[in-house]
Amino acid sequence: MVPLRWWLSWLVLALGSRTQKLPTRDEELFQMQIRDKAFFHGSPVIPDGAEISSYLFRDTPKRYFFMVEEDNTPLSVTVTPCDTPLEWKLSLQELPEEASGEGSGEPEPLDQQRQQVTSATGAELFSYKGNDVESFLSSSSPSGLYLLELLSTEKDTHFKVYATTTPESDRPYPELPYDPRVDVTALGRTTVTLAWKPSPSASLLRQPTHYCVVINREHNFKSLCAVEAKLSLDDAFMAAPKPGLDFSPFDFAHFGFPPGSPGAERGPLTEPPPRPGRPAPSRPRADVRKVCIGNKNVFTVSDLKPDTQYYFDVFVASSHSNLSTAYVGTFARTKREAEQKTAELKDGRVTDVFVKRKGAQVLRFAPVSSHQKVTFFVHSCLGAVQVQVRRDGKLVLSQHVEGIRQFLLRGKPKAKYLVRLKGNKKGASVLKVLASTRPGKHAFPSLPEDTRIKAFDRLRTCSSATVAWLGTQDRNKFCIYKKEVDDSYSEDQKKREQNQCLGPDTRKRSEKVLCKFFHSQNLQKAVTTETITGLQPGRAYLLDVYVVGHGGHSVKYQSKVVKTRRFC
Structure with missing residues (x-):
């Protein structure tokens, strides 16, 4: 009989490679020498105490294995969906009784070992479906081989997995305070101030951590992994795997993609070629901002749009492991722009207007009598301005004005006009504005092109x-x-x-x-x-x-x- 550790190593390879030919005797001996967890980093075995990143194709399940060598061992398995809900379950693989003892004779023939491996069954321990960061926790787990199966039914997606047999106090994820909510402490037209309680990992355990704030207009995020996946859509469609992710020919061969299959050639987040006669799909834009601010727990978000709802998330990340934990996010709507006072223009009367630097003023002109034409005289006495005129809500004029300009518009029965004067960035503007339905009588004096002395x-x-x-x-x-x-x-x-x-x-x-x-x-x-x-x-x-x-x-x-x- 072979030792349990050899059985676990061989079971990992056998269950993960049912589509491959049986290994040779030399390959078998080599696989039996697997002992340290660094070997499994690029294989379907989850290394103890290290977070791995991987990728799922839609409707194509993926398996990972984790070994517990001693009974009564604490076990924790955490799965982080990145950009779509996942279905996953954890089960304990039960080995045949003949495989669990130590034997002094020769190892059994490969055909007999293969038959025992395929007859192994599993007891389901935990299952979950959704996009939350979810964990399986056990303070005392039996030794054996644990199987993690994952499936995405919506689209191709990234995910992360972390498994460990260390006690809960030694886990590298930063802790949340007793009140993990993010509070809005101040609200303006273009700014929002956020505050949250510090992580006990930093305040009590003195572990180096930092905070990252994420702002977007769609929804709250449940993990930094989801944020990074969203940002990657705006940066580029990734035509090749990112370095460090779990992509290798071993994965494609073992999980449903034999060499030469269409799935094996497809990279993450790549789109199928457009059909003839159809335009290529436009690249989606992710309106997401991520700002890492060190160890501060108060932050003011600026450059927001007035009267717009935003979602805010805060993540605390370990500076050593870079593993992160999400606070309970919040949302808020910025304040509206202050309503501009509208001054009335009297027919044939000059109105003096002052416009602040980068400011604006709105004037209203509602002729009492019917008219065929309306003339607007705009004299930009100090600084240039942008002039817009709307007739019954429709834009009929937009011009840059410096000096004196005259605009003649066709009239309309009972029409109402709104004149918007927008200042420039250099300084304030002073104007004289005249609106008239009888322009010949109230015209400004004409000027030459050159007004120098x-x-x-x-x-x-x-x-x-x-x-x-x-x-x-x-x-x-x-x-x-x-x-x-x-x-x-x-x-x-x-x-x-x-x-x-x-x-x-x-x-x-x-x-x-x-x-x-x-x-x-x-x-x-x-x-x-x-x-x-x-x-x-x-x-x-x-x-x-x-x-x-x-x-x-x-x-x-x-x-x-x-x-x-x-x-x-």
């Missing part, structure tokens, strides 16, 4: 300066103002003076030089000059030109600083 250096004296600016074909009123500034007048001060919405009414009377009307049908000749007198030698002056339209609305040209000569 030109100063002539050769005509500069100790008491005067000569400047010029462009006009248009429309007859408008131009007013020029001057203000003395010191030599330290900076570009920042100059930018503050560039608010084109500030009209002549904001200036002192003493700063006014003159006002005059000017236009020309020939745009090439639409230029005027003016000599400003009464200046002091060696002084700097800020010059501004305002053009005033028929409705009294004014627009300021770009400011110009000139300096008189010190000696003449």
Whole structure:
């Protein structure tokens, strides 16, 4: 009779290789020398105290074996489904009585051993179906060969298995506190603050651990394995097995995939080729974020969307073994965006609007009388803006505006308009907006493409300066103002003076030089000059030109600083 350990080793090979030919005598002797668990790491035997990762094809069962060499041994088997529910059961294989004793004679012939192996039966100890991380625990198990059978009926999937005969206190999975819930302590429009009680493995046992937070918009996860499987869908379809996973020709040959079969050529998460005439399936995206934060047990999640429900999971992982345990996850909906106040636009009246940096303002225009056309005048006095106009909820205009723009839209009986002004990232914006069903009467003054003021250096004296600016074909009123500034007048001060919405009414009377009307049908000749007198030698002056339209609305040209000569 052969020793029990040899019987267990041979039974593993025989039960796992019913489709193979019987081993030769030399192979048999080699297999009987299997003693340490490192040998079984790449075989269907689960090594004691090490978590293995493997893969299941749909509707194709897989078997693993685990040996307990002594009676009254504690036993724990944990199965972690990754991305789909699993069916699994654990049974104890009962050997024929003749195989359990020690014999002093020659080993039995291989044919007789084979007959005894195939006649071995099993007693089912535990079974489970679902996607939870589930364990079989026994404080006193008999010696023998344990068989773990797994099956996925939904799709190809990853899973993990951990088995050990060490006492419960020595298991490497981090422990959860008495209250394993994740709490939401603060809620904002784009942020959620989470808190949880520390793991006793870190706080009491002083074992090195770290926490990982997972955020997604679909559901809570029950294991980090499930998170990693979801993330892998977004990274790529894996055309080949990941290093370290339990894939080898031994698996395909022993578990239903003989050489050359379609299943043996198929890799994990690969899709069958599309049928002729059909597009290839699009790659699914996993909207999942995973952040590992060390040993902190408070974390604020940022960059979320307002008024959106999110699911939050926390996992504590051992820094040594990298095995993890899931807290009880939670979910929360971020707060809504603050409702924007809507200002009313009056027909033919100018409305001043201030838009914060990256902010927005909404204006409403509801003409009282019937109309065929509506004109919107938008004057971006300081900074550019994005202008959107919706008529009865339908987007009819979207434009980037800098300076003065006029938009003519077809009217519609009893139509209502919403104007949305969105600021830029550089700074705040100041605007004047006018909506009118009679645009010819309330138009803003027309402007040339170039609104700069030109100063002539050769005509500069100790008491005067000569400047010029462009006009248009429309007859408008131009007013020029001057203000003395010191030599330290900076570009920042100059930018503050560039608010084109500030009209002549904001200036002192003493700063006014003159006002005059000017236009020309020939745009090439639409230029005027003016000599400003009464200046002091060696002084700097800020010059501004305002053009005033028929409705009294004014627009300021770009400011110009000139300096008189010190000696003449």
